[in-house]
Amino acid sequence: MSNVSVCFSWQIFTMESCVLIILVAMPGVWGGAWGVTFGDLCALKGTSVVMNCSYDYPSGYSVTNVGWSRPHYAAASGKWRLFFLSRLPTPPVHFEYVGDYNGNCNLKIHDVQRTDEGNYYFSFVTTLDRYTSTTPARLSVKELTAIVRPSTVAEGDDVSLTCVLGCPARTAVVWFRDGQRVLKPVFQARREDAGRYYCAVLGQETVRSASVVLNVQYAPKNVTLSVSPPRGVVQGSSVAFACASDANPPVTPTAYSLYKDGQFVSAGQSHTVLGVQPSHSGLYRCQAWNNVSWRGVDLMNSTEIRLDVQYGPTYISVSLEPQHAVEGSRVNLTCSAVANPAADNYTWWHKRTDSASSSPGPMLWAGSGRVLTLPAVEASHAGLYVCRARNSVGEMSSAEMLLTMSRGKRGSQPHLIIAGVGGFLSVTLVIALLWYRKQRTHAERKPAVFGSGLGVRGSSSPATGDQLDAVYANVGTSQWSPPLATAAQDAASRSQRSARHEHELPTSDEAEVTYSTVTIQPRNPSFPPRTNNSRAPQKCGIQCLTLMAVDIHGRKRDTLV
Template sequence: MSQRPAPSLLLLFLLMIPGVCSQWSGWGVRYSPSHICALKDSSVIMSCTYKYPTGHQIKRVFWTKTRVINNVDFPDLSKDPEYSQRLQYLGDKQQNCTIRLSHVTLKDSRVYYFRFITNITGRKWIGVPGVTLTVTDLQVESPERVTEGDSVRLTCKSSCNLTDRATFIWYRNSQPLTTGIIGNQLNLGRISREDTGRYSCGVDGHSYRSPAVQLNIRYPPENPVISISPSGEIVSGDSVTLICSSDSNPPAEISWYKGRTFVGSGRIYSISKISSDDSGEYKCRSINEHGEKYSDAVTLNVTYPPRNVSVSIIQSGQIWSGGSVTLICSSDSNPPALNFSWFKENESSAVGSGQSFSALQSGRFYCQAHNQHGSQRSDAVTVTVHHGAGMNVIVIAATSGGLFFIIIIIIILIIIILFIMRKRRDGQTKKQISDPNEDTYTALDLKSTTSDLYDTLTTVHPRAPEDSCRTLDPQSFSKHENPSINRKMLQ
């Protein structure tokens, strides 16, 4: 290692003259090592020894970071505010010039020199080429793109090879790892999404750690799930939000389906003022470049009060005296209506309950259906009782039908009634004519009757039944006063 006497240009010139160097042969500074690579925030030992000719005494020793400043003496690091609190002289000021520099930073990277001054005027010495200090940090090098199932290797890198033998430590999410460490590398093998995290490295015995690097493991969507808000019963008119949660990397695109029909996209699907038409099964589909997955179906069961309440009639046509007509109340509701009330118009009190009602009198009747969400009434129907001969006929017409329809029904029913009454009268008349009392004819003795009586009988009964004629004695007609009538009856 070369040594150079200090700072006078004359001395430097004299060193170049042959024979002058011999008088400086007893001077020297030795550094071990001359190049140091230290980890950021660590402490550095700069080992140093020096010598000088016999007869000299050491007057002053110090370390500096500057070689020449225009023939001005070199600054002492121990008096520099950036170093004074971190620099410790470990030498004996005789031959050992070792120092310790603590908490080194990247700005401390430079060349440092030891300088000493003896008691003989002009005898100053600076050790060149000095100690080169390089301060390094640590950086984790990782692949830019990692897919589940890949084999991955992380490297803890520094700008120089650390002088001290280093044992590297690896951390995931600040927790130390114990497997897969080979030197300054971490081998993860076939990775899965569980290996996702922030990785950093350090050196055993040092508190410094590298900045953490996020290992982004890409994988297809897994187990999309639908959390319905609000939970519990959904009533018509509510606002409902469906949220699809999906584990994937990169984040998946979300699509919504009702049955097989696409209804929206995005992680959140909202329905304002929900109605019964929105009831059904919903699924979300989660998809990214690595695959897709459907969630399990969730069912939206929208409850609502009764609607479309109506009255239907079981029987139609003629209702005989003492009969009744049954009215049925129907409604659309969820849950189904279980309570039904029947009312007669212009009456405040209910006239019946239950889904069916038997009407026995004329009037306009309607029903009201109830569930826990509300109630609704139907349109009224008209029940009219017509009194006929020996019977009652009940005619029902829905008020929602037109007046023309009602009139037509009434006319048809009147015609039917008149036809039935006429048939009954004709039947009674025919019975009186065709069914004479046989006992009466048998009791008559034609031989003893007068001609006036016989004439009367033939007038009322122009033609006797054949059987009756056979029973008469032809001899008796010969004695009758009117033989022409006798012959006519015998024909």
């Protein structure tokens, strides 16, 4: 571009200045060194840079005006024209001249943007001439580029971070993840390392790269199972199960499974049971899978949740102890019920049954508690018994239990003991009577000694009538009285046998015999008494007298007088 064209294109110079420039530029009018020196510049987007520049002119001149310009498309003319930077639509103080009027033409650009990239020209005006650089200064605008390798990684794998500057100048950078400083550019990925990474110029952290996402894949963790309602599930109601987990990639709904007591129930993230029954009670867990393993494990389980289905009393039974009640004995009726929660209230109802009436009596309250005790059953206790059990869910009655009793011997233990003692005494008495009878029979079988008179051994004097009147011991009377002659003969025979028997006993066994005298009065008081000299046969008007002789060895001898 010639000086003339520049003069006409720039409207900031006066006509006199243009004439002066033309004259100076004409060969031979003036001579000197004119020039502008600068180089290309690479700047990072967002930084503030200084475009170094210097200019020169002949001595004897003084600079009166300087300026930077760059080509700009003029919509009115449809051509590219040079416009001073102050006339361009830029933010205030975006371009700042930091040079002087004596050879330094540095230009500082604040917050470099992509639109700032291009060619820049410098021109200056002296008292006699003006000059514009013939070649432009080239500004290249680059951005920081963050690179994460690999961008998708499994948990536990290595990750490296690289920041590409774009400009040849070496610049220190730092790394951030979601605004938090990252200390190491190389690390082993954890699930919490996932996020958005960018690099920035150290000291100018606002100069940063675009964010790059690090995707850390990991197996399902924090697998949870929730139940609604969480507690108080009542028989017949509905319950819903829902599975959830923290996983990358997320677990699809069909990759969840529900198990009860180790048995598969259904597949899916949710499961609903309508009309819950006690059989649904148990331990439930959720299992999740997303095709990523953790330490060789692919399937991850939640913690187990116990489902406790509550229901009212059922299967109520009544037991009777003892089975056969006796009037006056103790009877316990026990009520058992299956319920969840356990039954906490028991009531007993009694209905008397009258055999004489065809219809039973009304049902009356009999007591409360799980065990109904009848200390001593009576006839009024007989009949039908019903137990009603209740918990927080509901209540239910048992089937009727019939209580009957016998009116015979009481089966209580004291009566059994009395009966046993009575039997023992009876047996003992029978044995004693048999022994006594045996001894009596043995005594009667021994030979008896008869004498014609009464007296003491060694004495020959007959007994007197007064002696007959004395009663000494052991008297036996017969129910009948034999003739006196017959009695005398028997007495003589017995006396002989007795004498012979005493003669046969050893002398050492002999013992003194003590006789007792007994007088038997005749039934007829007018009957004359018998004398010792009477030998005539007489009717047994008096009772026969039996004298028992007892020796020291216990042998018995009888004497009939």
